[in-house]
Amino acid sequence: MAKMTDKAPRMRAAKILDRVFSDQAYSHLALNESFREHRLADVDTRFVTEVVYGTIKRLNTIDDVLGSVMKNPLRKTDRRVKTILRMSVYQLLFMDRVPERAAIHEGVELAKAWGRGGLKGFVNGVLRNVARQGLPDYRNITDPVKRIALSASHPEWLVSKWVHAYGEAVTQDMCEANVKRAYTTLRVNRLQTDRSALQAHLDAGGVKTTPGNVAPDSLIVTEGQPLHSEWFKKGAFSFQDESSMLVTYALDPQPGMRVLDACAAPGGKATHIAERMGDDGEVLANDIHFHKRTLITEQAERLRLKSIKAQTDDATELAASVEAESFDRVLVDAPCSGLGVLRAKPDIKWHTDPKEIETLAALQLNILEAAAECLKPGGFLVYSTCTVMPAENEDVIAAFLENNASFELDDTLDARLGLKTERGQRLILPQQYESDGFFIAAMKKRGNHT
Numbered sequence: 001m002a003k004m005t006d007k008a009p010r011m012r013a014a015k016i017l018d019r020v021f022s023d024q025a026y027s028h029l030a031l032n033e034s035f036r037e038h039r040l041a042d043v044d045t046r047f048v049t050e051v052v053y054g055t056i057k058r059l060n061t062i063d064d065v066l067g068s069v070m071k072n073p074l075r076k077t078d079r080r081v082k083t084i085l086r087m088s089v090y091q092l093l094f095m096d097r098v099p100e101r102a103a104i105h106e107g108v109e110l111a112k113a114w115g116r117g118g119l120k121g122f123v124n125g126v127l128r129n130v131a132r133q134g135l136p137d138y139r140n141i142t143d144p145v146k147r148i149a150l151s152a153s154h155p156e157w158l159v160s161k162w163v164h165a166y167g168e169a170v171t172q173d174m175c176e177a178n179v180k181r182a183y184t185t186l187r188v189n190r191l192q193t194d195r196s197a198l199q200a201h202l203d204a205g206g207v208k209t210t211p212g213n214v215a216p217d218s219l220i221v222t223e224g225q226p227l228h229s230e231w232f233k234k235g236a237f238s239f240q241d242e243s244s245m246l247v248t249y250a251l252d253p254q255p256g257m258r259v260l261d262a263c264a265a266p267g268g269k270a271t272h273i274a275e276r277m278g279d280d281g282e283v284l285a286n287d288i289h290f291h292k293r294t295l296i297t298e299q300a301e302r303l304r305l306k307s308i309k310a311q312t313d314d315a316t317e318l319a320a321s322v323e324a325e326s327f328d329r330v331l332v333d334a335p336c337s338g339l340g341v342l343r344a345k346p347d348i349k350w351h352t353d354p355k356e357i358e359t360l361a362a363l364q365l366n367i368l369e370a371a372a373e374c375l376k377p378g379g380f381l382v383y384s385t386c387t388v389m390p391a392e393n394e395d396v397i398a399a400f401l402e403n404n405a406s407f408e409l410d411d412t413l414d415a416r417l418g419l420k421t422e423r424g425q426r427l428i429l430p431q432q433y434e435s436d437g438f439f440i441a442a443m444k445k446r447g448n449h450t
C-alpha cells in the first residue's frame with residue numbers, strides 16, 4: 001500500500017484537529033483554510049469534515065473510552081498520538097461506513113506518516129481494545145449531569161447550568177441535538193426570486209433542497225453544494241440559519257424606515273432587513289470592528305442592496321455617532337457565547353470559560369442600553385443572541401426593563417414569528433426545528449411614532 005502523504009484525507013483531518021485541540025483554532029476556519037490550500041475531491045472533503053466535526057462533537061465520550069483502555073492518562077500521551085487516537089476512535093465507534101479494520105489500520109499508518117512510527121504498536125493495541133470493548137452503556141450513571149456529559153458529550157459545567165435552567169429531559173434532548181449534523185440553510189432574496197424558482201434552479205444543478213421548518217423563504221440543503229452556483233454570485237440567496245432569519249420578522253421593518261443594526265457584521269441580518277424593506281429606506285449596519293465593514297458591504301453588493309450603510313463604532317457609545325431617537329427599528333444582535341450553534345461550531349463548548357458569560361452579559365446590557373437611546377418612541381427594539389444561556393438572554397432583558405421604564409415587552413411577537421412566545425420573548429432550542437439555538441426578545445418604546 002502507498003505511503004500516506006500530507007494531502008491524504010486522514011492526515012488533513014489530523015492536522016486540523018491538532019490545531020483545534022492544541023492552539024484553540026476554530027474548527028470551521030481551520031477546515032476552510034485547509035480546503036483553500038489544497039482542494040480535495042468532494043468525497044474526501046465530506047470525509048475530512050465529518051471526522052473533524054464528529055471527533056470534536058464526541059470528544060468527552062471518546063476520551064472516556066480511551067481512558068478506560070489505557071494504563072496512563074490520556075493527557076500525558078504524545079500530542080499527535082492523542083489526536084490520532086481520538087479521530088480513530090470516532091471512526092471506530094460512530095462512523096458506520098468505516099470498517100473496523102480500516103479505522104485501526106489507517107490510524108497506525110497515520111502514526112507512521114506523522115513521525116510517530118515508534119508508537120505504532122501502542123496505537124494499534126489501544127484501537128484494538130476500543131474495537132473489542134465498543135461504546136459503553138452510560139444509562140446506569142445515576143448523576144444526570146455526568147450521564148448527559150458522557151453520553152451526549154458536553155462539558156459538565158454546561159450540562160449542569162442547562163439542567164438547572166431547563167431540567168434533565170430538555171437538556172438531554174438539547175445535547176443530543178448538538179452532536180447531530182448541521183444542515184446548510186439558504187435564505188431566498190425575495191427581491192430577485194422566490195422559493196420555488198430557486199429550488200427548481202438549484203435542483204437542475206444537482207443541489208437538492210427542502211423548504212425550511214420554521215422560517216418563510218428558507219431552504220434546507222439536503223444534497224450538493226450551492227456555494228458555486230451562479231445564482232449565489234448574482235445575489236438570489238444567502239446562507240443563513242432559520243433561527244437567525246426569524247430575528248428580522250421580529251423586527252418587522254417596513255419600506256421607507258430607518259433601521260439601526262447595532263452589531264451587524266458580517267451582515268446576515270442587515271441584508272435580510274434591507275430585503276424585507278424592499279431596499280427602500282436606510283439600514284445603518286454598525287459594528288465595532290473596522291475590518292468587518294467589508295464583510296457587510298460585500299454582501300450588500302452581491303445582493304444588489306443600496307439601502308445599507310456600514311459604520312464602525314462601539315455600540316456602547318453610539319450616542320457619539322448616532323442621533324438620539326432617530327430610528328424606527330433598532331436591532332441588537334449581541335456578541336454572545338454562541339452556545340446555541342454547537343452543531344456547526346462544536347469547539348465552542350470545549351473552549352468556553354464559564355466566567356466569560358458574566359463579562360458578556362455586562363457588555364450585552366451596555367450595548368442594549370446605548371442602542372435603545374437611538375429608537376423613536378413607538379418603535380420596536382429587538383434583542384437576539386445565538387446562545388442558550390439565561391444569563392445572556394432573559395436576565396439581560398429583565399435588567400434592561402428594570403432600568404428603562406419607557407420600554408415594555410411586545411406581546412404581539414407571536415404573530416410575527418408564527419411561534420408561541422413568552423410575552424415577547426422566545427427561546428428556540430436546537431432540538432425543536434433543527435435550527436440554531438437562539439433567543440429573540442421584542443420590546444416597544446412607549447409613546448407615539450412621530
Ligand SMILES: C[S@@+](CC[C@H](N)C(=O)[O-])C[C@H]1O[C@@H](n2cnc3c(N)ncnc32)[C@H](O)[C@@H]1O
Nearest residue numbers: 263264265266267268269287288314315333335
Ligand atoms: C452575533 S455577531 C452579529 C451577527 C450579525 N448581526 C449577522 O447577522 O450577520 C455580533 C457582532 O458584534 C460585534 N461587536 C462586538 N462588540 C461590539 C460592540 N461593543 N459594538 C459593536 N459591535 C460589537 C462583533 O464584531 C460581531 O460581529
